[in-house]
Amino acid sequence: xxxxxxxxxxxGALAIALLPRGREGVVRWAGLAVSLLVxxxxxxxxxxxxxxxxxxxxxxxxxWVPAYGxxxxxxxxxxxxxxxxxxxxxxxxxxxxxxxxxxxxVKAFTVAILGLETAVLGxxxxxxxxxxxxxxxxVLIPMAFLIALWGGPARRYAAIKFFLYTMAASVLMLIAxxxxxxxxxxxxxxxxxxIERLATMVLPVRTQTWLFAAFALAFAVKVPxxxxxxxxxxxxxxxxxAGSVILAAILLKMGTYGFVRFGPMLFPDxxxxxxxxxxxxxxxxxxxxxxVSWAQTxxxxxxxxxxxxxxxxxxxxxxxxxxxxxxxxxxxMVNHGVSTGALFLIVGVLYERTHSREIxxxxxVAARMPRFAAIFTIVLLSSAAxxxxxxxxxxxxxxxxxxxTSTWWAALAVGGVILSAVYLLxxxxxxxxxxxxAKHPERLAELTRREVLVFVPLIALIFxxxxxxxxxxxxxxxxxxxxxxxxxxxxxxxxxxxAVVRDAAVDGAVVRVQR
Numbered sequence: 001x002x003x004x005x006x007x008x009x010x011x012g013a014l015a016i017a018l019l020p021r022g023r024e025g026v027v028r029w030a031g032l033a034v035s036l037l038v039x040x041x042x043x044x045x046x047x048x049x050x051x052x053x054x055x056x057x058x059x060x061x062x063x064w065v066p067a068y069g070x071x072x073x074x075x076x077x078x079x080x081x082x083x084x085x086x087x088x089x090x091x092x093x094x095x096x097x098x099x100x101x102x103x104x105x106v107k108a109f110t111v112a113i114l115g116l117e118t119a120v121l122g123x124x125x126x127x128x129x130x131x132x133x134x135x136x137x138x139v140l141i142p143m144a145f146l147i148a149l150w151g152g153p154a155r156r157y158a159a160i161k162f163f164l165y166t167m168a169a170s171v172l173m174l175i176a177x178x179x180x181x182x183x184x185x186x187x188x189x190x191x192x193x194x195i196e197r198l199a200t201m202v203l204p205v206r207t208q209t210w211l212f213a214a215f216a217l218a219f220a221v222k223v224p225x226x227x228x229x230x231x232x233x234x235x236x237x238x239x240x241x242a243g244s245v246i247l248a249a250i251l252l253k254m255g256t257y258g259f260v261r262f263g264p265m266l267f268p269d270x271x272x273x274x275x276x277x278x279x280x281x282x283x284x285x286x287x288x289x290x291x292v293s294w295a296q297t298x299x300x301x302x303x304x305x306x307x308x309x310x311x312x313x314x315x316x317x318x319x320x321x322x323x324x325x326x327x328x329x330x331x332x333m334v335n336h337g338v339s340t341g342a343l344f345l346i347v348g349v350l351y352e353r354t355h356s357r358e359i360x361x362x363x364x365v366a367a368r369m370p371r372f373a374a375i376f377t378i379v380l381l382s383s384a385a386x387x388x389x390x391x392x393x394x395x396x397x398x399x400x401x402x403x404x405t406s407t408w409w410a411a412l413a414v415g416g417v418i419l420s421a422v423y424l425l426x427x428x429x430x431x432x433x434x435x436x437x438a439k440h441p442e443r444l445a446e447l448t449r450r451e452v453l454v455f456v457p458l459i460a461l462i463f464x465x466x467x468x469x470x471x472x473x474x475x476x477x478x479x480x481x482x483x484x485x486x487x488x489x490x491x492x493x494x495x496x497x498x499a500v501v502r503d504a505a506v507d508g509a510v511v512r513v514q515r
Contacts, residue, residue: 001041001044001045001048001058001060002045002058002060002074002075002076002125003060003074004041005038005041005042005045005084005121005125006074006118006121006122006125007118008034008037008038008041008118009034009035009038009091009114009115009117009118009121010114010115010118011034012030012031012033012034012035012037012114013034013110013111013114013115013118015030016030016031016034016107016110016111016114017107017111019107021107023107024103024106024107027106027107027110028095028099028106028110030110031095031110031113031114032092032095032096034114035091035092035095035113035114035117036092038088038091038117038121039088039089039091039092041088042084042085042087042088043088045058045076045081045084046081046085046475049076049078049081049475051078051474051475051477051478052478053478054077054078054478054479054480054481054482054483055077055482056075056076056077056127056196057075057076057077058075058076059073059074059075059127060072060073060074060075061073061074064128064130064131065130067191068191068193069181069185069190069191069192069193069194070128070130070131070193071128071131071192071193071194072128072131073126073127073128073131073194074122074125074126074127074131075125075127076125077479077482078475078476078477078478078479078480079257079260079261079330079476079479079480079483080124080125080257080261081475081476082330082331082333082334082472082475082476083124083250083253083257083333083334084121084124084125085334086249086250086253086333086334086337086338087117087120087121087124087250089457089461090245090246090249090250090337090341091113091114091117091246093245093341093345093454093457093458094113094242094245094246095110095113095242096450096453096454097241097242097245097345097348097451097454098113098240098241098242099450100352100450101240101241101242101348101352102150102240102242104150105149105150108145108149109146109149109150112142112145112146113142113146113242113246115138115141115142116139116142116143116146116246118138119135119138119139119142120135120139120250120251120254122134122135122138123135123136123139123254123257124254124257126195127194127195127196128193128194128195129177129180129181129193129195129198130177130193131193132195133170133173133174133177136170136173136218136254137167137170139251139254140162140163140166140167143162143243143246143247143251144159144160144162144163145159146239146240146242146243146246147159147162147235147238147239147240147243148160150239150240150243151238151239151240151243152237152238152239153238154234154237154238155238155239157234157238158231158234158235158237158238158239159235159238161231161234161235162231162234162235165221165228165230165231166218166221166222166231169217169218169220169221169222169228170218172214172217172218173214173215173217173218175214176210176211176214176215177193179211180198180211180266181193181198183201183203183207184197184198184201187201187202187203188200188201195261195262195265195266196265198266199265199266199486203267203269205269205270205273208266208267208268208269208270209267209269209270209273209274211266211267211270212263212266212267212270212271212274213270215258215262215266215267216259216274218255218258219254219255219256219258219259220255220281221255222251222252222254222255222258223252223255223256223311223314223315224252224255224308224311225255225281225282225285225311225312225315226281226284226285226288226289226308226312229285229289229308232252232304232307232308233301233304233305235247236248236300236301236303236304236307236344237298237300237301237304237357241344241345241347241348241351241352244300244304244344244347244348245341245344245345245348248303248304248307248336248337248340248341248344249336249337249338249340249341250337252307252311252336253333253336253337256311256314256315256318256329256333257333259271259278259315259318260318260326260329260330260483263318264483264484264486264487265483265486268486268487271321271487272321272487275319275320275321275405276319278315278318278319279315279316279319279320279402279405279406279409281312281315282312282313282314282315282316282319282413283312283316283409283412283413283416284312285308285309285311285312285315286309286312286313286316286412286413286415286416287309287412287415287416287419288308288309289305289306289307289308289309289310289312289416290306290309290415290416290419290420290423291419292305292308293305293306293309293419293420293423294419294422294423294426296359297358297359297360298357298358298359299347299350299357299358299359299427299431300344300347300351300357301357302359302423302427303340303343303344303347306340306343306383306420306423306424307336307340309416309419309420310332310336310340310383310420311336312413312416313328313329313332313394313395313398313413313416314329314332314333314336314398315329316329316398316402316409316413317329317332317397317398317401317402319402319405319409320398320401320402320404320405320409321405321484321487322401322404322405322484323401323477323480323481323484324397324398324400324401324404325397325398325400325401325402325404325405326401326480326483326484327397327401327473327476327477327480328393328394328395328396328397328398328399328400328401329394329398330472330476330480331390331393331394331397331465331469331472331473331476332391332394332395332397332398334390334394334465334472335382335390335391335393335394335465336394338382338390338458338461338462338465339379339382339383339390339391339458339462340383341458342375342379342382342455342458342459342462343379343380343383345454345455345458346372346375346376346379349372349447349451350362350365350431353440353443353444353445354440354443354444355440356440359427359430359431360430360437361437362430362431362432362437363430363431363433363434363435363436363437364432364433364434364435364436364437364441365431365432365444366432366433367436368436368441368444368445368446369444369445369446369447370446371446371447371452372446372447373432375447375452375455375459376428376432377428378459378462379455379458379459379462380424380425380428382462382466383420383424384420384421384424384425385417385420385421387466388463388466388467389462389463389465389466390461390462390463390464390465390466390469391466392466393465393466393469395417398413399413399414399417
């Protein structure tokens with residue numbers, strides 16, 4: 001089932017590549033049909049998933065390069081399940097949003113999008129380190145092409161910067177993967193890149209620290225954690241709308257997923273020891289991203305910097321290292337994909353009409369586009385974490401988890417919540433209300449039925465998760481508890497006693513880092 005899910009988009013891309021030239025309409029419908037089939041397959045996985053188990057499920061394995069212990073091994077647990085579902089939802093929306101915006105090399109664009117979906121799904125479902133690395137790196141190629149071929153005026157600079165940043169950091173991760181494999185051969189008497197098998201090793205804290213640092217650098221660039229975020233605004237600004245949506249909704253989650261997946265499994269002591277540093281960087285990112293967003297004049301760059309702030313909350317939840325923090329981080333990954341993806345679609349709608357992203361070029365848009373104004377309002381409130389929307393659930397859990405670890409962490413992060421509401425409401429007021437000051441007001445036509453259809457699933461998710469998040473929390477709970485139990489068990493026995501504080505009365509088997 002999982003192999004079908006991973007490679008269905010690639011099979012569709014290959015079939016579309018064989019279509020004759022001049023059949024753009026067929027290509028668009030075929031691409032959308034393939035992405036919807038992937039969504040159905042993901043829904044089947046979601047339905048068949050056993051929420052009571054924290055172990056990997058639906059595991060599929062085949063020998064790949066047995067002489068070096070490399071295998072094709074995929075599986076899903078409650079951590080990867082949420083991101084697989086988010087991926088399956090976002091890609092059809094990205095294709096549908098490009099229906100009119102992309103008219104040049106439509107076939108290549110559709111093939112790149114579907115190829116990217118296979119690489120992302122493979123990343124989230126891989127249980128072999130080499131297989132994970134192959135999919136991780138494969139993501140770079142179609143994404144760089146999307147920016148370089150269909151992006152804005154500085155697209156090549158942005159594509160090269162994106163590629164070099166992520167590639168350079170990933171090389172260190174490859175070295176750490178090889179080192180982990182060598183250590184596994186010594187300690188386990190077995191050549192393997194199997195993540196679950198390698199997780200049975202007990203490595204010295206110093207060794208874990210060096211290996212985790214190499215992994216963490218690759219993940220931190222992808223998140224991106226401040227100060228490694230500088231590639232993000234350029235990539236977002238120059239990418240086409242579909243590229244920005246996928247980048248914000250999915251690709252940035254690969255970094256946070258890496259921390260949650262590999263930290264507790266392979267480097268638990270190093271993850272616990274680095275929690276204060278991760279929390280400090282997360283809080284700086286929250287406040288810095290919010291402040292810089294407020295200073296932007298380009299609407300797309302404003303949303304790009306807001307991602308630095310919002311993903312800082314995700315990292316803070318991970319650094320809290322308790323159930324509330326981890327659960328909040330996971331659900332906030334989904335929430336950010338939904339809300340920020342919708343914000344980039346909103347900017348895309350305005351840009352398609354006026355070819356401007358400057359906030360000063362707009363004003364009074366709500367009077368001409370009332371349906372658009374209603375959708376913008378809902379998405380804005382979601383991004384500002386208003387109760388009843390998805391954003392509130394994630395940020396509340398993260399702040400609760402952070403508060404239980406450190407009151408100061410939570411107090412400082414609350415400043416980001418306030419700043420987020422300020423700059424989002426300021427941008428909304430500038431664009432949607434006041435006198436009509438658009439550069440081309442005659443072009444501000446109301447949303448078409450296709451454009452409304454693009455927003456419908458995202459609006460539905462905003463309210464569904466905001467009102468009833470239990471289906472997502474139930475499915476991730478067992479996997480989160482398993483990760484925390486491993487952190488508790490290994491860190492409590494190998495770290496110095498002063499570095500770890502238990503609080504069984506409050507959090508059960510949850511590790512707390514001493515302030």
